[in-house]
Amino acid sequence: MHDGDDRHTHPHDPAQAHGHHHDASERWKHDGVRVIPGDRLDANTAQTPGMFRQAAINAARVGAQKIWAGTVAIQPDAKTGVHHHGALESVIYVVSGRARMRWGEQLEYVAEAGPGDFIFVPPFVPHQEINASTDEPLHCVLVRSDNEAVVVNLPDVAAAEAPETVYWVDPIHKHP
Secondary structure (H helix, E strand, O other): OOOOOOOOOOOOOHHHHHOOHHHHHHHHHHHOOOOOOHHHOEOOOOOOOOEEEEEEEOHHHHOOOOOEEEEEEEOOOEEOOOEEOOOOOEEEEEEEOOEEEEEOOOOOEEEEEOOOOEEEEOOOOOEEEEEOOOOOOEEEEEEEOOOOOOOEEOOOOOOOOOOOOEEOOEOOEOOO
């Protein structure tokens, strides 16, 4: 007669079930939480004159599958062309400097962000990123919702601020 208590035949404690206490602790030690020190970011990524970018979190460094994060330093007065990032969500955290964002069907909306501010760019929103300073670099942390580098350029939308001085180029904003 079955009394409903089957813990002796189907253990629920993974360590008891597999008897791998040492292997499990080693796995967690090396594959659990990862801290990437700010002075150990990976500059072994594509570089562009006027910018310096470094990867912190990606598939190669920590095995991240659904996000990418890194830093980017943008030259004064740099601007992107008009574009969107498909289904990706992007978060930009301004460390220092001044960022100007323009967005909308005709880039009719504008907002600026300074140190400590976060910028969220939803999927499929046409936009243009601008270093609002003509003499100070813009330092940001960028987080994307995927490792894919998705950029859909929108040449039919006139740039609100012509990207003629210096292009804002980073791992997903290529030089036009």
